[in-house]
Amino acid sequence: MAASDQLQFQEFEEAAVLLSENPNATTKSASEEPRPQHATLHMGGDDSEGEEGETDQTELLSSQKKAAGFWTFQYYQDLFDVDTSQVLDRIRASFMPVPGKNFVRHHLRNNPDLYGPFWICATLVITVTVVGNLATFIQEHGTPGYNYSPQFHKVTVAGIAIYSYAWLVPLALWGFLQWRKGVSPAVGTYSFMETVCVYGYSLSAYIPSTVLCVVPYEIFRWIILLLAMSLSAFVLVLAFWPHIRKDNKMVSIGMVSSMVLLHVLLAVGCKEYFFRRVEHIPEVPVTSATTSKAHTTSH
Known part of the structure; x- marks a missing residue:
């Protein structure tokens, strides 16, 4: 018997014994050459570590992006990087405030923008001046001696008043909250741009109301x-009360009262300046006695 045949017969006997002991066992021929084993070198750890590293790097880049300087173009470019759906959602939330839903936490989500507030203020300036002129024309039309003349100076007045309110009041409020946060650690605050964003979107409710004032x-x-x-x-x-409710009771009530009072002054000032009702003084008829007296005096 040849050596190769003897080797195959020996393998067959071993396989038969193995199968009799364990039917599920597998055999391997001795003639098969062992395959070379390749070692794999993992660079930078496993996949999970790579994902964590990528996440950390993304967060780091995001923080660096948000930390752009106030005077840089990138800082303002990020504030105008907003899509239409976000702007509409924030306008809708300002029209329909829901108790328990904070405008900043539920709609801004640490991503304030200036696009919406800027155009809301600009639209309000246009509507309040155009509709105010139109309302005056409708009221005065047909009055003897009335000559219509557009009041362009009201555009300047409206622009100064509205944009000053949308920037200076949030600035004062933000500074006050920063000071109170140093006095009482329980007081929270928003960033300055978040405060401006809340005030800007809150003015959107005035746009349709000023249009309806043409009646x-x-x-x-x-x-x-x-x-x-x-x-x-x-x-x-709803946006600022959760941050100030843990402060001194008098301070909290005073702050909320000031916010509401300034809003009342804005509405009343808008009504009285742009939609003021013009009172006509009736002409005093010249009586016959006055006419005869003037005739006698002339003689």
Whole structure:
């Protein structure tokens, strides 16, 4: 018997014994050459470590992006990087404030923008001046001696008033909260841009109300402006109350009262300056006695 045949016969006997002991066992021929084993070198750890590293790197880059300087172009570019769906969602939230839903936490989500507040203020300036001129024309049309002349100076007045309110009041509020946070650690605060964003979006309720003020009825104008003022002030109170409620009771009440009072002054000032009802002084008829007296004096 050849050596190869003897080797195969020996393997067959071993396989038969192994199968009799364990039917599920597998055999390997001795003629098979062992395959070379390749070692794999993992660079930078396993996949999970790579994902964690990538996540950490993304967070680091994100923090570096948010830490852009106030005077850099990148800082303001990020504030205008917002899509239409986000702007519409924030406008909708300012029209329909829901108790228990903070505007900053539920809608801004640490991503404030200036695109919405800027155009809301610009639209409000246009509507309040154009509709105010139109309302005056409708009221004065047909009055003897009335000559229509567009009041362009009201555009400047509206722009200064609205943009000053949308920037200076949030600046004062942000500074006050920063000071109170140093006095009482329980007081929270938002960033300055988040505060400006809340105030800017809160003014969106005034846009349709000023358009409806073209209707020449004083009671209707007061109702529609006070309704817009209430919705807008409610958005602000829901946004800032969770940060100041743990402060001194008098300070908290005083701050909320100041916010609401400034909003009332804005609504009342808008009504009285742009939609003021013009009172006509009736002409005093010249009586016959006055005419005869003047005739006698002339003689």
